Structures are given as structure tokens and as C-alpha cells.
Amino acid sequence: MTPSMTDLMNRATALTRSGDLHGATALIQAALRAQHAGSPMPGHAAHDDACDVIDVVARELDAPLWSPPSPPPPAAPTAPLHPPSPARPRDEAPGAAGEFLRGSHAAAGLRCDYRLFLPPGLAPGAPLVVMLHGCTQTPEDFAAGTRMNDVAGARGCGVLYPAQSTRMNPQRCWNWFKHQHQSRGRGEPALLESLIRAVVAEHGFDSSRVFVAGLSAGGAMAAVLAQACPDVVAAVGVHSGLPAGAARDLPAALGAMKGGPAEGFSQATSGLRVPCIVFHGDADATVHCRNGDALAKAIPRSSVRESRVEAGARRRAATRTVFVDEAARTTGEYWTVHGAPHAWSGGHSGGSYTDPLGPDASAEMVRFFLDLS
Structure with missing residues (x-):
């Protein structure tokens, strides 16, 4: 992975985590246009390494795409969104017998x-x-x-x-x-x-x-x-x-x-x-x-x-x-x-x-x- 691509993904990830999905999308789309045109990544010098931008970025951004959501509005009944619980023994069936x-x-x-x-x-x-x-x-x-x-x-x-x-x-x-x-x-x-x-x-x-x-x-x-x-x-x-x-x-x-x-x-x-x-x-x-x-x-x-x-x-x-x-x-x-x-x-x-x-x-x-x- 090139330094420019690493930086791109870090910037897009930070934008997504901050809630700026439009900004993340715009950054990715600009990178795609630059890739297809053979020009440098946004804010970086040109490089010769070939890579599948969509595939690489998609893997890196899966975590922020599906991060825990914001709590519901205060006027609605509230209950905690439960984070992942400790791992269960592999052979234990949660709840039911069987x-x-x-x-x-x-x-x-x-x-x-x-x-x-x-x-x-x-x-x-x-x-x-x-x-x-x-x-x-x-x-x-x-x-x-x-x-x-x-x-x-x-x-x-x-x-x-x-x-x-x-x-x-x-x-x-x-x-x-x-x-x-x-x-x-x-x-x-x-x-x-x-x-x-x-x-x-x-x-x-x-x-x-x-x-x-x-x-x-x-x-x-x-x-x-x-x-x-x-x-x-x-x-x-x-x-x-x-x-x-x-x-x-x-x-x-x-x-x-x-x-x-x-x-x-x-x-x-x-x-x-x-x-x-x-x-x-x-x-x-x-x-x-x-x-x-x-x-x-x-x-x-x-x-x-x-x-x-x-x-x-x-x-x-x-x-x-x-x-x-x-x-x-x-x-x-x-x-x-x-x-x-x-x-x-x-x-x-x-x-x-x-x-x-x-x-x-x-x-x-x-x-x-x-x-x-």
C-alpha cells in the first residue's frame, strides 16, 4: 500500500467517524477521478503503483460504516445499545436447551x-x-x-x-x-x-x-x-x-x-x-x-x-x-x-x-x- 493511499484512507475514515459522510464520499470520488486520469491523489504527488481503490478503501472503511449508532432522541423511551459481550464458551448455546x-x-x-x-x-x-x-x-x-x-x-x-x-x-x-x-x-x-x-x-x-x-x-x-x-x-x-x-x-x-x-x-x-x-x-x-x-x-x-x-x-x-x-x-x-x-x-x-x-x-x-x- 502506498503512503498516499494510506493517508487517503485515514482521512476518509476520520471524516466518516466524525459524521461527515458527504466529505468522505467526496474525498473517495476525487481519488477515483484522479486514479482514472492518472493524476495524483488529492493533496499528494503522483505514483506508479497500481491498486484497486474501491476494494482497498471498502475494506478499511467497513468499521466506521457500521459503528455503534447515536442514542435515540431524548423524547423517546431510552435503553442502552449493548456493546459486544464477553465471548461465550464455543459449545454453549445461548438461552435454549439443545x-x-x-x-x-x-x-x-x-x-x-x-x-x-x-x-x-x-x-x-x-x-x-x-x-x-x-x-x-x-x-x-x-x-x-x-x-x-x-x-x-x-x-x-x-x-x-x-x-x-x-x-x-x-x-x-x-x-x-x-x-x-x-x-x-x-x-x-x-x-x-x-x-x-x-x-x-x-x-x-x-x-x-x-x-x-x-x-x-x-x-x-x-x-x-x-x-x-x-x-x-x-x-x-x-x-x-x-x-x-x-x-x-x-x-x-x-x-x-x-x-x-x-x-x-x-x-x-x-x-x-x-x-x-x-x-x-x-x-x-x-x-x-x-x-x-x-x-x-x-x-x-x-x-x-x-x-x-x-x-x-x-x-x-x-x-x-x-x-x-x-x-x-x-x-x-x-x-x-x-x-x-x-x-x-x-x-x-x-x-x-x-x-x-x-x-x-x-x-x-x-x-x-x-x-x-
Whole structure:
């Protein structure tokens, strides 16, 4: 890495951490223009080293892209955003009784570890819920914060937690915003599809009832996977994430996170290909709630039903919008959680990035998934 590139990344990182996403984007775009024109980096002398600017900068900026959000407005009920908790023993299943298996899988030139939760007495042909964690998280942390082992296990589902590697992304973010990880048969979608097929075959899950959900970068990758592989994913849950096609490089990712995807992005024009449930806090300072709106707009519907969900004293209220097709089948739900930050709604303080005051996203997602069967 050249000194000029190192300095560029440090300056862009500092701007992003300070909240100046526009400034960071402008710096990166100026560097790209200079690179393509063969001129020096902004503020530096020219050099001859060739490098992939987008790829290098994207890796360096993953941490500030998904740093802990600002607290919700003072007028709203408040609860702490729980930082990552101490690591659990590798063989301990957070919460529920059952087996919490470890494994590793390779496909498409990539490899990932995973954890698989099998509740006691799991029946043959059971549904499988796949959970994609957010940046800096691990499967154990995500399981503890979402309590998905308890919730899904009680309904007779297995739960699969793929782990993003630090080799693929130093902050363990799924690379939803890189074009090489956005289509079937390549990159992370190919790895995840292969892992799901292998786990379904080995443990006898029902291949027609595989549901994928994720938080933040994991929610964005869940949307990508559902769009790329609708014959593998029966339904998708996106929590505080972005729609597939919202960005294909770093500057577009910064813009989408700050203000929502640009007009005309691919998912908005093609529509979601599987049923979708969306959770997004309207006080999310990390991924703007316009991304939740964009996901909702992509859900096919012939009619819409909206209701307010009250949660009692010092709990967050939510607006639940249900989308129905001409055959009266539910095609999606959109939960706008009022006053909620960038965190899993209704989550447990034993995991990171949880908002215990919100409606229980885990329970609502599992209910939505299984009602489709």
C-alpha cells in the first residue's frame, strides 16, 4: 500500500467517524477521478503503483460504516445499545436447551465457519431459519442478542448462523455493497447458498421452508440472497438493513446508508421475489429508515392494511403495515419502530446492538415465516 493511499484512507475514515459522510464520499470520488486520469491523489504527488481503490478503501472503511449508532432522541423511551459481550464458551448455546453445533463450509473459493442450533426433539422436515449477523458480531453474540434459539426452537425450527470471516472483511461485515457479492453463483451469495443446501441435506430440513433474516449488513446480505436465490429462500427478514441493489460500490453505500438508495435501484424496479418482513427504527442514525421504506415499496401487493402496535408504558410503539396480494395471501410486513435506534428490536442485553424496549422482532419474524407455510 502506498503512503498516499494510506493517508487517503485515514482521512476518509476520520471524516466518516466524525459524521461527515458527504466529505468522505467526496474525498473517495476525487481519488477515483484522479486514479482514472492518472493524476495524483488529492493533496499528494503522483505514483506508479497500481491498486484497486474501491476494494482497498471498502475494506478499511467497513468499521466506521457500521459503528455503534447515536442514542435515540431524548423524547423517546431510552435503553442502552449493548456493546459486544464477553465471548461465550464455543459449545454453549445461548438461552435454549439443545445442541449448538460447530462447522465449516467452503464453496466458490471462499470458506466460512458456522453454528447450527438443533432444539430437542427436532422433527424430520423441520423449517430452518438462517441468521446473518451484523458487523463486529459473531454467531454466538447474535444468538444471545436475538434469542432466536429460544424463539425458533420453541416452534420446531433449526437455526443456522453463518460467520463472516475477518479475512473477507476485517470487521466481519457481509460485503453487500460490492458488486462481486451481489449475484448468484459468485462471492458470498454462492457460499451461503451452498452452505444452506449442505445443512438442509445433512440434517433433513425442509428445503421449501428455509427462511433468511439479518441485521444491518446481515440484513442487506439477506435481501441480496433472497433476490438472487428465490428457489432456496422461502422468505426473508431484513432488520435495519438495505435493499438488494441499493449500492454497488463504497460511495453509493455511504449515500444509501445516509439517505436511502438512489432512485431507480434494481430491487425497486424488479420487486421482491419472496415474501419479506422488514423491521426498521425511525431513529436509526446508522442506516436511514428510507431503506426500510424502499424495501416495503418493493413488496408486491394489491391491498395494504396498517395498524399501530402499542407496547405499554416505557415501551416503543410501532406501526405495522401488512401487504396482501389478490389471492388474499400475505406478501410482506413492514414494522416501523418509533424512536428505535440501529439495533435488534426486542433483543436481549446478553448480545450486542439490541433494543429491549422494542417489539419482539424475533417472535414476529418466526410467526411471519411459519404462517406462510
